[in-house]
Amino acid sequence: MGFIISIITIFFLLAVSLVKSEHKATLAVLGTICSAAASSWDAIWVLSGNIYEEAINGGLVFGNITLRSDGLSAWFILLTNFTAITAILYGKQYLKHYQSSSASLTLHFGSYLLNHFALTGIYFIQNALAFLCLWEIMALSVFIMVIFEHGRMETLKAGINYLIQSHISIIFLTLGFIWVYTSTGSFEFSAIRDYCFAAGKEPSLLLFLVFFIGFAIKAGFVPFHTWLPHAHPAAPSHVSGLMSGVIIKSGIYGILRMLLLMPENHLVIGYLILLISIVSSVYGVLLATIQHNMKRLLAYHSIENIGIIGIGIGVGAIGSGLHMPYLALAGYTGALLHSLNHSLFKSLLFFTSGTVYTATHTLSIDRLGGLIRRMPHTSLLFLLAALAICGLPPFNGFISEFLIYSGLFNAIGSGQTSSVVVLAVVALALTGGLALMCFTKAFGIIFLGVNRTGKITLIHEAGPAMLFPKYLTASLIVAIGLLPQLFIGILQNPAGLFTSTGVSPEYASLVSLMQKVSLALTGLVLLILLLYLVRKTAMRRRDLVTGPTWGCGYKNSSPRLQYTASSFVRPFAVLVKPWITMSRTKAEIRTIIPQPLHDETHFYDKLENTLVDWPVRNLKGFLGKFKFLQNGSVQFYVLYGVVFIAISIAIPLIINVIQYLSHLIKQL
Amino acid sequence: MRVLSLVLILLTSLFFTGIIIRTKSILSGRKGPGIMQPMKDILRSLRKSSVFSETTSLIFQLAPTVYLATILMAILFIPFGNDKGVISFNGDFVFFAYVLALGKFFMIIAALDTGSSFEGMGASREALYSMLVEPAFFILMGSFALLTGYTSFAGIFGALHFGSYISYGIGILASFVFITIALIENSRLPVDDPKTHLELTMVHEVMILDNSGFDLGLILYATNLKFAMYGAIIANFFLTPGYEWYYSIPIFTAVQLVFAVIVGTIESFSARFRMNHNPQFILMFTSISLLIFLGVLLMTGKII
Numbered sequence: 001m002g003f004i005i006s007i008i009t010i011f012f013l014l015a016v017s018l019v020k021s022e023h024k025a026t027l028a029v030l031g032t033i034c035s036a037a038a039s040s041w042d043a044i045w046v047l048s049g050n051i052y053e054e055a056i057n058g059g060l061v062f063g064n065i066t067l068r069s070d071g072l073s074a075w076f077i078l079l080t081n082f083t084a085i086t087a088i089l090y091g092k093q094y095l096k097h098y099q100s101s102s103a104s105l106t107l108h109f110g111s112y113l114l115n116h117f118a119l120t121g122i123y124f125i126q127n128a129l130a131f132l133c134l135w136e137i138m139a140l141s142v143f144i145m146v147i148f149e150h151g152r153m154e155t156l157k158a159g160i161n162y163l164i165q166s167h168i169s170i171i172f173l174t175l176g177f178i179w180v181y182t183s184t185g186s187f188e189f190s191a192i193r194d195y196c197f198a199a200g201k202e203p204s205l206l207l208f209l210v211f212f213i214g215f216a217i218k219a220g221f222v223p224f225h226t227w228l229p230h231a232h233p234a235a236p237s238h239v240s241g242l243m244s245g246v247i248i249k250s251g252i253y254g255i256l257r258m259l260l261l262m263p264e265n266h267l268v269i270g271y272l273i274l275l276i277s278i279v280s281s282v283y284g285v286l287l288a289t290i291q292h293n294m295k296r297l298l299a300y301h302s303i304e305n306i307g308i309i310g311i312g313i314g315v316g317a318i319g320s321g322l323h324m325p326y327l328a329l330a331g332y333t334g335a336l337l338h339s340l341n342h343s344l345f346k347s348l349l350f351f352t353s354g355t356v357y358t359a360t361h362t363l364s365i366d367r368l369g370g371l372i373r374r375m376p377h378t379s380l381l382f383l384l385a386a387l388a389i390c391g392l393p394p395f396n397g398f399i400s401e402f403l404i405y406s407g408l409f410n411a412i413g414s415g416q417t418s419s420v421v422v423l424a425v426v427a428l429a430l431t432g433g434l435a436l437m438c439f440t441k442a443f444g445i446i447f448l449g450v451n452r453t454g455k456i457t458l459i460h461e462a463g464p465a466m467l468f469p470k471y472l473t474a475s476l477i478v479a480i481g482l483l484p485q486l487f488i489g490i491l492q493n494p495a496g497l498f499t500s501t502g503v504s505p506e507y508a509s510l511v512s513l514m515q516k517v518s519l520a521l522t523g524l525v526l527l528i529l530l531l532y533l534v535r536k537t538a539m540r541r542r543d544l545v546t547g548p549t550w551g552c553g554y555k556n557s558s559p560r561l562q563y564t565a566s567s568f569v570r571p572f573a574v575l576v577k578p579w580i581t582m583s584r585t586k587a588e589i590r591t592i593i594p595q596p597l598h599d600e601t602h603f604y605d606k607l608e609n610t611l612v613d614w615p616v617r618n619l620k621g622f623l624g625k626f627k628f629l630q631n632g633s634v635q636f637y638v639l640y641g642v643v644f645i646a647i648s649i650a651i652p653l654i655i656n657v658i659q660y661l662s663h664l665i666k667q668l
Numbered sequence: 669m670r671v672l673s674l675v676l677i678l679l680t681s682l683f684f685t686g687i688i689i690r691t692k693s694i695l696s697g698r699k700g701p702g703i704m705q706p707m708k709d710i711l712r713s714l715r716k717s718s719v720f721s722e723t724t725s726l727i728f729q730l731a732p733t734v735y736l737a738t739i740l741m742a743i744l745f746i747p748f749g750n751d752k753g754v755i756s757f758n759g760d761f762v763f764f765a766y767v768l769a770l771g772k773f774f775m776i777i778a779a780l781d782t783g784s785s786f787e788g789m790g791a792s793r794e795a796l797y798s799m800l801v802e803p804a805f806f807i808l809m810g811s812f813a814l815l816t817g818y819t820s821f822a823g824i825f826g827a828l829h830f831g832s833y834i835s836y837g838i839g840i841l842a843s844f845v846f847i848t849i850a851l852i853e854n855s856r857l858p859v860d861d862p863k864t865h866l867e868l869t870m871v872h873e874v875m876i877l878d879n880s881g882f883d884l885g886l887i888l889y890a891t892n893l894k895f896a897m898y899g900a901i902i903a904n905f906f907l908t909p910g911y912e913w914y915y916s917i918p919i920f921t922a923v924q925l926v927f928a929v930i931v932g933t934i935e936s937f938s939a940r941f942r943m944n945h946n947p948q949f950i951l952m953f954t955s956i957s958l959l960i961f962l963g964v965l966l967m968t969g970k971i972i
Contacts, residue, residue, distance in 0.1 A: 370783075372725045383727075383777075392770040393763065402766075406759040406819070413813040415968060422810050422961055426954075429806040432766070433799030436773055440795055444780030444788075450723055516757040523744075523755070524767060528737040535733050538882055542717035549721040549782045550877050552867050563780070563788020571796050575947050 001042050002056060002067045002124060008035045009117040016109045021102040025092040028109035032088045032116055036081035039120045043074035043081075047493050058130060066126040066188060071493035072260065073123040076253045079340045080123070082476070083245045083347050084116050086469040090351050091238030093466040094358065108148050111141035115247075122250055128177035128187040135173065135250075139166040142247060146235040158234035165217055165227040172214030173254075179207060192261045205265045211258045212273075219251025221310060222280040225303045226608040229287075232299035233363065237354020240295060244302045244350060245343035252309055252339055256332075259317060260497060267321030271420060274314030278427040281307025283579075283607070285431050289438040290573050290580065290603045292565055294353045294363045297442060298346065301389065304431055305342040308401065309335045311424050315407040316498060322416055325499045326506040330407030332495040333488060333510065338400035340487075341480065345388040345397060348473045352382040355462045356446065360455075365442060365565040370451040374459040379447040381470050386439035388477050391432050394521035396480035399487075401428065402517060403510075441568045450559040482521055485514040566601060573603070581606045673748035673900060676917070680924045681889070681896035682707050687925065691932025710888045718881030723783040731778030732883040736890045738771030739897065745821055746900045749907035749916045752822040760820045761809045765802065768853075771890075772798050779875040786867045790874035793943070797859065797871070800950040801852050807957040808845055811838070811964045825904040838963050843902050845953050845960070847930065850898030852950060854891060856931060859949065861940040869940070895931075899924040 012031030016024050046052050046069050058065040069077070091112070098105060118138040125131050143166075147159035177187065183199070184191040196204035217224040228248070232240045259269065284303030291297035312335025319327025355378050356371065357363055372379040388395035408425050411417040451459075480487050488511055496507070551557045566573075573582070581604040587597040629640070686703035693700020720728065744754040745764045753760075772794065779791040813819050815838075816827035828839075852859050855872030867874050876887050903923035907916045941949055 370723075372727070387770070387773065390769070390773065391766060392773060393767055398766055402759060402762055405762045409759060409762075409810060409813045409819040412810050413817045413819050415814060415817070419961070419965060422807060425806050425810050426803045429765075429802040430799070432769065433802040436769055436776075437795040437799050440773055440776040440780070440791065444777045444791070448725065448727060448777060448781040449783035513757055513759075516755070517763065520741075520755050520757075520763060524737070524741045527741055528734055531733045531737045531740075532730070535882060535886070538714070539718070542881070544717065545719045546722050547719050549723050549784045551784065552786055552877075557784075559783070561785050562783050563785050563792065567785075568780075568788060568792045568795075571792060571944075571947070572799075574944070575796075 001038065001052065001054065002121070004038050005035050005117065005120060008038060009113055012113055013110055016113065017106045021099050021105050024102075024105050024109050025088075025095065028112055029085075029088050029092055031113045032084055035113075035116060035120065036085055039077050040081050042069065043077040046074040047071060047078075047490060049493065058127070062127060062129050063187070064127075065130045067124045068126045069124050071495075071497055072253070072256055075336055075491070075494045076123050076249065076339070077120060079249065079343050080116075080119050080246045083242060083343045083473075084119075086351075086473050087238040087242040087245075087347060088112060089469040089472075090241070090354070090466060091236065093463070094236060094238050094354055097358075104148060104150075107144055111144040115141035115145065115242075119246065119250060123253060126189040128181070128189065131189075132170065132174060132177065135170060138247070138250070139163070139170065142166075142239075142243060145239045146231050146243075148236050148239070149234075152234075155234040158230035162227045162231040165224075169214045169217035169251075172210055172217070176207060176210040176214065179210065189257075189261060192258070193263070196262045196264055201264055204262055205268060208258060208262055208265065208269060212255060215251040215254035215258070216276070217251070218254070219248050219310075220280075220303050220306050221276050222283045222303060222307070223607055223611055225280070225284070226605070226612045228302060229296050229299040229605070232302070232350075233293060233295035237295075237350050237357065240298070240354075241347035241350035244299065245347035248302060248306060249339050249343060252306070252313075252335075255313065256335075259313070265321075266317045270314050270317030270319075270321050271418065272314075273310055273317060274420065274424055277307045277310025277314055278424055279307070280304070280310060281431045282427050282434075283307075285434040285438065286576055286579065287603070287605055289434050289441070290569050290576075292365050294356070294365055294442065294446065295350065296363075297365070297438065298349050298353065301435070301438070302342075302346060304435065305338070305346065305389070308404065308428065308431065309338045309342065311428065312336075312338060312400070312404045312407070314424070315404060315411060315421075316495075318411065318417055318421075319407070320498055324411075324414065324416070325504055326509070327407055327411055327414070328499045329495055329504075329506050329510055330403050330410060332498050333491050334400050334403030334407060336491055336494055337403060337480075337484075337487060338397075341388070341396040341400050341477075344473050344477050344480075345385040345395075348381060348385040348470055348477070349389065351470050351473075352378050352385065355466060359459045359462070365445050367453055368446045368451070369449045369559065369562065370447070370456055371459065372447040374456060375447075375461045377461055377467050378470075379443075381467075381474055382447065383443055384474050384477060386443050388481070390435045390439050392436075394478075394481045394525055396477050396484075398521075399480060399484040399514070399517070401432070404428065406513070437569070437572065441565050445563075445565045445568065449562050452559050452562065452564075454559065482518060482525070484518055485511050488514045579606060580604070581609055670752055670754050672751055672913070673746050673753055674743060676748065676920055677743050677746065677893070677896045677900050680899060680921075681892040684895045684899065684924065684928050685892050687928035688932040688935070691929050692936050695933065695936040706888070706892065710885050710892075713880075713885035713888060714882055716881040716885075718879075718883060721782050721878050724778075724781045724878070727774070728778045728781040728878075729883070731774040731781075732879060732886040732890075734774040735771040736886045736893075738767045739890050739893050741767050743893065743897050743900075746897060747822040747825050747904060748900075748920070749904065750826055756820055756822045758819045758823075760822075761805075764821070765805055769798070769802075775875060775887075778879075782878045784878065786870075786874050787877055789868070790871055793860075793871045793946075794855075794875060797852055797946060797950055800947055801849055801953070804845060804950075804953040804957045805849060807954065807961055808842060811957070811961040812842075814961070814968060815964045821904075825907070828905065838960055838967075839905055841956060841960050841963075843905055845957055846898060846902050846905075847927065848953055850895065850902075850927075851931065851934070853898070854894055857935045858938050858941050859946050864940070869943070895928075896924065899927045902927055 016027045042052055052069045054067045055064050115138055118134045121134040143159055143163045147155055149155050180192050180195050181187055184195050220228045232244055281304050284300050284307055288297050288300030312331050316328050316331025319331050388397040391397040391401040408421055411421045492507055584601045586599055683703055685706040690700055690703055742764050745760045747753045776791045776795055779787040812824045816824050818824050818827055860871040864870055879887055903920045906919055906923055
């Protein structure tokens, strides 16, 4: 299998670089679909109850590389493949304007294929060394995709920020794998399990923490999240969708894989992940709510959703630690399903905001408005994804959040878990409320009302080729929402890995619960339709009058009088002021006849300020003191060399002298 | 008998606002309108034709329907003493809260759909308050889950019983929190004044400024239903299991009546808070529900 996918990738990589620039995108689509088909075939086979295992000879360096996929790998491969295909289908249309720059396109589509290959590989490979290589390929290919518009300074900066932070993640992973290697002498993943059995509880907990930090940076848990809100807005929209939907999930996969490999300490780990996730979800959504930039807002929501997934993992780990199978199943199933769900609605949100960007050339929410008239499809899709991300019924986000809630309340009801669990309930409820606020703002200000710039006639709806991948994603969102029991059935295999019991009565109860939920959701949809029908028949014979919006007596209303995104969240921003950094430049009216004024408010992440910016600034200040050394004249550099040689000769000499002298003094 | 609570709530909703208004008029020494007057107003609205703003889109026409549908859906979950609601499963109160949030979502975007800054203001406030009130409800339900070991409305209310002094305290506190949640969710005093005439100080009323005719009727009726629904939840605290229906139906009616009178009394004797004090007021209930949770922890001795 690994061989076939490698051949496909290499073939299409060559093909993409050789053909003319207008065909590159088509080839990238073909390549992604082919390699996705190959790995999906395998994944479906695995999910139906088989286990795939293969060993390939990696030569002298790697030794034998085991390729193995179980339910967990298969689930992540499937969710990766779906979004990878929709993203490239969308990206093909999105990048149509850039056909003149052939080299960047080659680089972009080449890294797209390579990235897909690396992602698939990560889920297959059970050898630490090969895993790290693929992890690095993934990091680099994403970096190249992010800096597609490398002409802009911000994009480059965001890209480099990402590159550095993902290498910090790699350092931690390498550290963990070397730790295992030094005590077991093997790079196989199974060695981690052997090590944990041999070393006992405390060292294996420490080892888990090292891995956790490595994977958490990739996933974007607070406080390792700072690269995320920079990289997502900088990348082209399809790449943002792919990053947010799929690539950060590789971190989640890593954490889950490590949990599988380290059966000890699950209770402690569960509480730890739960606490970090509570912070992540609330902090992420808090910052998301106050953003004005559409894609940055979505990026912060990724942190929130990773937090929700983390709460699910935490509940699951607590469940497996306490040997409560229902808890473990609800938690892990919720986390795995939310990983899929998030990849769907988040990629859809990024795709639609990309479409809005191509139509209006701005990402600033406050400059938009009234788009629903010109872009009905995009608006509908955005609304659907917004409802799903808020976890509202009858869409998919609700199902996974419901599962996690169900696990949490079950934990509380059992009375065996710590009362910390109730904090997770509070966090989920708050997150839901804040997400509602955030997305009513985003949808309401971007798509409803009147356009704020007045250039509405220049805006056009995207073509059917661009809408197709979005509708594909949307249909899956609705399908999971209305028929959750099917998807829960598929998840039986991956979630069952975490509980030793396998197919259990708890699973059956979960499925029957989902059947009831599905029935209730269908009922809700029917009720809405029925009421709408009643309304329609009641309204049929009435004469409907249209008029201007009631301005409370004021006649000369202009689009600029509308509520903006900033004014919408102002009461909230005032409330959370202690937790954010707000910079505001305020112009005051000075003359009798007021001139046009410019007033700007920016919100900044306080945590990023203290954890990243402050140390970097200080380090820069300290290192800046040595700038005089690098003065550019060759004579000085030669002098440095001479001084270095002199010192390296002198130091042993001096030490000898001191030793001699001390010897002398002792003798005296 | 699963439909009993649905039927009773629908019946109560016809009188609820009328009783509030009647209480207010008696307390202020006026004669006041009849108890059925709000329903008559709603019927009149339903028969009228509508004026739609040119700015609005389909969202604006869809929202009132969705709002009413979500509340009807939520009512289906409310049990009646021992009898389950029409729909009941583990964790149904999560569904209950989220389905109500769906209706709110649509009302908020419908307000933004008009492009009016007044309605935007109302939408912003509504979003903030409903966000703040959410945790209180969930902590409360969590406390009951801990107390009874059940995770559904029917299970919790079926198993709820008053044994010790702490449990009485918890029951009273919980009813108190639920009454306030109902007041906040229905945009009544002291958070919002439905009778205010200044758009700048409105929350819910300003959001529906542009709704007229049939849609306005739907929204007004939805408000009545919402009141009756919260009243039914509070009544469930007092419908101790084992009672026959000829006891429980009078208890239900009495609780709803007392609830309406309490709302009327609060509205007669208190003034609306300043807007910026509302968040503190609402957050207070999160802490009260945390207190309840702690109380339950003490009672069950499950502090870990």
